[in-house]
Amino acid sequence: MREKTMTRKQVEEPKMQMTIRGMGLSLLVGNPTHKQKVVVVMGATGTGKSKLSIDLATQFQAEIINADKIQIYKGLDVVTNKVTTEECKGVAHHLLGIADPESNFTAENFISAVSLAMKSIIGRGKLSIIAGGSNSYIEALVDDENHEFQSRYDICFLWVDVAMVVLHQSLAERVDRMVDSGMVEEVRNIYKHNSDYSKGIRTAIGVPEFDSYFRAEYSSFSDEKTRAKLLEVAINETKINTCNLARRQVEKIYRLRDVKGWKIHRLDATKVFQKKGKEADMAWAELVAGPASMILNEFLFSFGHSPGLASTVDSHSNNITKVEMGAIAT
Structure with missing residues (x-):
């Protein structure tokens, strides 16, 4: 058997x-x-x-x-x-x-x-x-x-x-989805004139980038075209800073692996x-x-x-x- x-x-x-x-x-x-x-x-x-x-x-x-x-x-x-x-x-x-x-x-x-x-x-x-x-x-x-x-x-x-190169494209698309999901309104709700962007939740990428845009919203001297341009700049800066964060994060992981x-x-x-x-x-x-x-x-x-x-x-x-x-x- x-x-x-x-x-x-x-x-x-x-x-x-x-x-x-x-x-x-x-x-x-x-x-x-x-x-x-x-x-x-x-x-x-x-x-x-x-x-x-x-x-x-x-x-x-x-x-x-x-x-x-x-x-x-x-x-x-x-x-x-x-x-x-x-x-x-x-x-x-x-x-x-x-x-x-x-x-x-x-x-x-x-x-x-x-x-x-x-x-x-x-x-x-x-x-x-x-x-x-x-x-x-x-x-x-x-x-x-x-x-x-x-x-x-x-x-x-x-x-x-x-x-x-692949992640950067994905992150840019994610920021666009965040904008569509109400990111700008969310940040507007916590905006304060002369905010401290060095601590707390205001250090988050996607918050300080919109400071100039919100300042323009509250200003009687800015027109719609100017505000639209500032909004575009804020969104692009959010994308760039998110990609820069991703690079720094990976660099730290390599250091922890290869050095430590x-x-x-x-x-x-x-x-x-x-x-x-x-x-x-x-x-x-x-x-x-x-x-x-x-x-x-x-x-x-x-x-x-x-x-x-x-x-x-x-x-x-x-x-x-x-x-x-x-x-x-x-």
């Missing part, structure tokens, strides 16, 4: 079912260092960090902690591109629209708030996914002076990346942004969500997974390295 062999899928499925049901326990059982596990989703603005975080959260029973310093403030939901209730798909989000828009929410404030949120999430037996483009916040959290975060948590870094030695898994979403509709959805599943799920499954449930902060650096620039894929495939 021929011996029946089990496929890898048959072996993994019971394992996944067991760990998903007891997520809180599995995050420690699969970790010989007994550190709690946390996922950090990074990337430039507009690359799909929120989408990936929600995709993973629905699959791995997680809750999301916002790491976008502008989205932490209350208000300007269109300008700051906050996820909608529908987009959240029932996944709990923390640190989203919680700060006074006139305050200055510092990195220290962020670290304290994240600590409280993670304790709450872990207490419910859930996985924490920290997602956002404010790399200065993320760096301050991970590389704190006393190395407390690194000593307590095993970290998996995921980077959603898009080629700049963070082991960051890069997911190339460029082809997703070059497609539309169902083709884009298929490309997302194949190139971003699928590989991210494999990486996260290995991170959560493998005894041999290395920590998120490694002594060696991934030197690839296009896709997951052969070493990473080998770890996933074995």
Whole structure:
């Protein structure tokens, strides 16, 4: 009688079912260092960090902690591109629209708030996914002076990346959609003469750029043609500054990876942004969500997974390295 062999899928499925049901326990059982596990989703603005975080959260029973310093403030939901209730798909989000828009929410404030949120999430037996483009916040959290975060948590870094020439076009189109969705009216509602654009929600791209336009609106010396021109200039400046922000964000990620030695898994979403509709959805599943799920499954449930902060650096620039894929495939 021929011996029946089990496929890898048959072996993994019971394992996944067991760990998903007891997520809180599995995050420690699969970790010989007994550190709690946390996922950090990074990337430039507009690359799909929120989408990936929600995709993973629905699959791995997680809750999301916002790491976008502008989205932490209350208000300007269109300008700051906050996820909608529908987009959240029932996944709990923390640190989203919680700060006074006139305050200055510092990195220290962020670290304290994240600590409280993670304790709450872990207490419910859930996985924490920290997602956002404010790399200065993320760096301050991970590389704190006393190395407390690194000593307590095993970290998996995921980077959603898009080629700049493709991303710039997408960001410009996003600004146009924001204008159509009421961005100008939203900013007008918080406009104040001689506003301080150095702190709080008024530092958001899409707010100071409209200062001259609103000044003209309140002036009896400007005509309709002048105001239309100033509006066009404000929108274009918003697009340019958004693209400049994206470049700076990517530069910081490269520094964290190449200089500081963070082991960051890069997911190339460029082809997703070059497609539309169902083709884009298929490309997302194949190139971003699928590989991210494999990486996260290995991170959560493998005894041999290395920590998120490694002594060696991934030197690839296009896709997951052969070493990473080998770890996933074995």
